[in-house]
Amino acid sequence: MTTTTLIKNGVVIDTEPEPVVLGRADVRIERGTIAEVGPGLADVRGAEVIDATGTIVLPGFVDTHRHTWQAAVRAVAPDTTFPGYVTRILDEIAPRYRPQDMYAGTLAGALECLDAGITTLLDWNHAQFTPSHTDAAVRALRDSGIRAVFGYAHGGEPGDLRGETRRVHEELSATPGLITMVIAALGPEIAGExxxxxxxxxxxxxxxPVTAHLGGHGADSAARGLAFLEANGLLTTPTTFIHALDYTDEQFKRIAAAGGSVSVSPVDEMNLGLGYPITGRARAAGIPAGLSADTVVCSPGDMFGQMRTAHLLERGRPDGAGLGFTTRDALRMATIEGAQVAGLGDVVGSLRPGKQADLVLVRTDTPGMAAAQDPIGAIVLNADTASVDTVLVAGRAVKRDGQLLHHDLATVLTSLIETAGTVVRA
Incomplete structure (x- = not known):
């Protein structure tokens, strides 16, 4: 098997330190790692050559917070509110999930990500009611071929939290690969101090690291939760604040000083009535900010929709303060900045030689993408999942010519539909 891949003749976008169009260039991959980027790279005997003519080549997208298991309940509550989501999804539907349902939903959700060019996923799994549910979720992520940060949120007996978390960590550490782990904490605002x-x-x-839903439950709750974390010295542990909607600018400065990051879900933060996304305010405070789909219950599952929405809402702020936010900022949040939020900034998110070769090739020979004068603007404002031609994770193609590889998609979707029939009841 060849260990070298050459991606030739694409229009290349890099994202580090800032998004930039490199123009027509090649990418050489050695043993799953980016080795060289530049125009007219020399041919390598025995290399696999991917002709990228007519495509834009860029780093794979990073989703910093997704409840992947909910792929089986897509659009079950498209017009709900946050209290309605909690009641319908977490209180009613989630307890019906069996381990096989967890596997079916997580596998299909991860493949949905790959199909859309999302190569790294932080899977925030808060339906881990038993060790079997956890094991099924991890197995599905491994089987999918995606790069995943498994967010473990203990859902069993409270006294088992420490022991079960250690078990999961030990098992993931014993079989290194594309999956790493974070603690998906319920946190002081949801589960108490x-x-x-x-x-x-x-x-x-x-x-x-820790990733937690913090600052999205009202200003008083946000202030108390942040004060608790600070008083107990907990922010020495790298922490991502999800839906950090209710913090003041002064509180954002404190989070930045502590080395925190934020995950923004622009579509469902608006759709669920949580509040106006804090994209610009957090970034202005110096906080790394990533994008997330959160849940396909009431949000699209691709990154194009999230980038567009973030761009629209930030530039459309009533006070005009967001007009400095650009399509380049949106792409940065979806790639290198998202990788930093996920704790993988030195691993993925850009085309820096030495990083893992997680790449996406986006077609430009479609009516919606042809004649684009600014490739970055076209990726953010015009591309969609149908534009995603080829996806590589660690140099391995998981999608080619618009088709997912390595899985019998019909079987995967049949299992997903069977799960939906089991867990969704009138």
Whole structure:
């Protein structure tokens, strides 16, 4: 098997330190790693050559927060509110999930990501009711071929949190690959301070980052939760704040000083009535900000929709303060900045030699993409999932010529539909 891949003659976009169009160039991949980027790279005997003529080549997208298991309940509540989501999805539907349903939903959701050019996924899994549910989710991520950060949110008996978290960490560490781990903490605003203290303590003991829904439940709740984390020294552990909608600019500065990051879900933050996305405010404070689909219950599952929405809402802020936000900013959030939020900034998110070769080739020979004068603007404002021609993860093609590889998609979708029939009841 060849260890070298040459991607030739594409229009290349890099994203580090800032998004830039390199023009027509080639990318050489060695053993799954980016080795060289530039025009007219020399041919390598025995290399696999991918002709990228007519495409834009760029780093794969990074989704910093997605409840992947919910692929089986897509659009089940498209016009709901956040309280309605909690009742319908978390209280009613989630407990009906069996381990096989967890596998079916997570596998299909991960393949949905790959199909749309999302090569890295932070899978925030809060339906891990038993070890079998957890094992099914991890197996599905492995089987999908995606690069995943598995967000473990303990859902079993409270006394098992420490032991089960350690078990999952040990098993993932014993079989290194494309999957790493973070603690998906319920946090002080959802589960209370006692549980939150244990979650952050376990994360520190295991050397793992934390990702938590913080600052999205009202200004008073946001202030109390942040004060609790600071008072207990918990922000020495790298922490991502999801839906950080209710913090003041002064509180954002404190989060930035502590090395925190944010994950923004622009579509469903608006759709669920959570609040106006804090994209520009957080970034102005110096906080790395990534994008996320969150849930396909009431949001699109691709990154194009998230980038467009973030761009629209930031530039459309009533006070005009967001007009400096550009399509390049949106793409940066979907790639290198998202990788930083996911804890993988030195691994993926750009075309820097030495990084993993997680790449996307987007077609420009379609009515919606042809004659684009600004490739970055076209990726953010015009491309869609149908434009995604080829996807590579660690140099391995998982999609070619517009078709997913390595899976019997009909079987995957049949299992997904069977799960939907089981878990969705009138």
């Amino acid at each position: 006692e549980r939150a203290l244990e979650e952050w303590q376990v994360a520190a003991e295991l050397g793992l």
